[in-house]
Amino acid sequence: MIPIVTNDVQEARTSTSGGPPVPTGARSGRGRLRRVLSLRWVSAKAWWGLAGVILFLLIWQWAGTNTNPIFFSTPLEVGRAVPEVLETGQLLSLYLDTMRSFAIGLVGSMVVGISLGILTGLHAPTRHLIDPLAVAAYSTPSLVMIPCFILWFGIGDAAKIALIFFSAVFPALVSTQLGMDQMGPLMRELGRSFGANRREMLTRIILPSIIPYCMTGVRLAVPRAFVAVIAAEMLITAQGVGGLILQYGNQFQTTFYFVPVILVVITSYVCTEVTKQAERRLTPWRR
Amino acid sequence: MSVNVKTQPVLQVSGIRKTYPGEAEPLVVLDDVSLTAYPGELVSIIGPSGCGKTTLLRIIDGLIPHDGGQVKVLDQVVDEPPTSIAVVFQDGRLLPWRTVVQNVEFALELQVHRRLNKQEKERAREFVDAVGLGNFMKHYPHQLSGGMQQRVGVARALARVPDLLLLDEPFGALDAQTRLVMQDWFLSLQRRYSLAAVLVTHDIDEAVYMSKRCVVLTRQPGRVKRVVEFELPDARDRQDVRSLPEFGHYRSQLWQLLRDDAISDAER
Ligand SMILES: Nc1ncnc2c1ncn2[C@@H]1O[C@H](COP(=O)(O)OP(=O)(O)O)[C@@H](O)[C@H]1O
Ligand SMILES: [Mg+2]
Numbered sequence: 001m002i003p004i005v006t007n008d009v010q011e012a013r014t015s016t017s018g019g020p021p022v023p024t025g026a027r028s029g030r031g032r033l034r035r036v037l038s039l040r041w042v043s044a045k046a047w048w049g050l051a052g053v054i055l056f057l058l059i060w061q062w063a064g065t066n067t068n069p070i071f072f073s074t075p076l077e078v079g080r081a082v083p084e085v086l087e088t089g090q091l092l093s094l095y096l097d098t099m100r101s102f103a104i105g106l107v108g109s110m111v112v113g114i115s116l117g118i119l120t121g122l123h124a125p126t127r128h129l130i131d132p133l134a135v136a137a138y139s140t141p142s143l144v145m146i147p148c149f150i151l152w153f154g155i156g157d158a159a160k161i162a163l164i165f166f167s168a169v170f171p172a173l174v175s176t177q178l179g180m181d182q183m184g185p186l187m188r189e190l191g192r193s194f195g196a197n198r199r200e201m202l203t204r205i206i207l208p209s210i211i212p213y214c215m216t217g218v219r220l221a222v223p224r225a226f227v228a229v230i231a232a233e234m235l236i237t238a239q240g241v242g243g244l245i246l247q248y249g250n251q252f253q254t255t256f257y258f259v260p261v262i263l264v265v266i267t268s269y270v271c272t273e274v275t276k277q278a279e280r281r282l283t284p285w286r287r
Numbered sequence: 288m289s290v291n292v293k294t295q296p297v298l299q300v301s302g303i304r305k306t307y308p309g310e311a312e313p314l315v316v317l318d319d320v321s322l323t324a325y326p327g328e329l330v331s332i333i334g335p336s337g338c339g340k341t342t343l344l345r346i347i348d349g350l351i352p353h354d355g356g357q358v359k360v361l362d363q364v365v366d367e368p369p370t371s372i373a374v375v376f377q378d379g380r381l382l383p384w385r386t387v388v389q390n391v392e393f394a395l396e397l398q399v400h401r402r403l404n405k406q407e408k409e410r411a412r413e414f415v416d417a418v419g420l421g422n423f424m425k426h427y428p429h430q431l432s433g434g435m436q437q438r439v440g441v442a443r444a445l446a447r448v449p450d451l452l453l454l455d456e457p458f459g460a461l462d463a464q465t466r467l468v469m470q471d472w473f474l475s476l477q478r479r480y481s482l483a484a485v486l487v488t489h490d491i492d493e494a495v496y497m498s499k500r501c502v503v504l505t506r507q508p509g510r511v512k513r514v515v516e517f518e519l520p521d522a523r524d525r526q527d528v529r530s531l532p533e534f535g536h537y538r539s540q541l542w543q544l545l546r547d548d549a550i551s552d553a554e555r
Pocket of ligand 2: 340341342377455
């Protein structure tokens, strides 16, 4: 199983706390350099996290040197295998391939999901029409669609992107609709009272008030899209990073196998953190 | 103020009736409600909760239709929200994603229907200054106390330069001391801009202290029970009006008018 890093909502809430924005302009260049070098900007939490990773690697190394290398390998061997996997496995181009599909599928599903969420949120009958379907599709494990997508789109990138899209579009749609519900009629009443026309109602009231919900949609969609792209590569196209993982796994090349796996782990971790940061930046008014 | 020159009223509400579709039968919320406000006058509306005060303000602002009667603002019949009215909402209703000054800019943006230029942004800052929040321009609403948030709501309404201000229990959610401070603060502001205002409240002292005249509503349906004129000195924030014998007299008069509804409320 691919270890996808999931997001701890609780943690995201508490770590976004902060008072009024602190002006940064006044700090001098040398002072900043000293601060960076002092490593004091690394929080205690992060040091503990780093310690956890190191502990994990030590245990792995110990376990790997004491068992058959087919089962575990060791971190040091995996590290040594990196250049070879880069060369013979062409990891980098496969990775770019994977990430391109990931980006296309994710961006497409966000645009469609959020727009559809706004449109249906504005029109109650349409909303109620598609609501059960959207919720059902959201809660369906998207992997069941693989045979279907192979039939429709063949075993190329189209099926892969379709699977990513299917996995990611419904969290975006459902979260956006929730935002439209939460806003309620009162904010629109405010707009009407102050003389907003239709465009202003959309751009000054509706869109800003659903941004937090759209960002939640993105945060829920990213890990799902990541599962989808790797699964599609392992089960449909046999290309990209997922294909490489499958190939090394089937050949019992455990040491090589861990190189793309670790790349996937790091990438999904970074994606999750980037989404959290983006959410924080885009919604500075939230506690 | 001279009495023989009768100026044109800013607001004329006559015979308003409003029903909501209820579960079994239509719920009559307002029945034959009339009131008038002249320039520079602060008229209060008092009544038990649920008697239709918010509904009445919505009708005056043209936000919802009524089922009879007429609302005129500066001799114009109201059917859509008029530019001459600004509302301070019961729940504040600030835009949480905008800073204090941006919340005030919101009012100006919706008047000019484009991006604001330098002078207009400067004007927004002046209104924030006018409500005493000059040091909090770039704060977000959640960083402010309840009283400060209501000041932003007032600044946003004032920025429209309205002929009539509607305030829906603006100080209702504040603690007792803050409420007294805000009452004085608002009275001085109202005098400075010589605003006509309709103040909805459920606080008897607030009605007597702040307004020239008070419309007492009954509950279900909301009818005008009595209109009480307060013969008290103007500029009340500058004198100790609360300790005048007349103040106590008006206060107990309002209580007499409200007590039956209040008692039946408490016993439900
Ligand atoms: N949109 C609505 N639909 C149906 N009933 C409503 C609606 N808005 C308010 N009411 C009812 O009308 C009555 C008056 O409400 P409201 O004007 O908010 O009273 P107040 O502001 O005096 O507390 C209440 O009984 C309330 O339940
Ligand atoms: Mg109310």
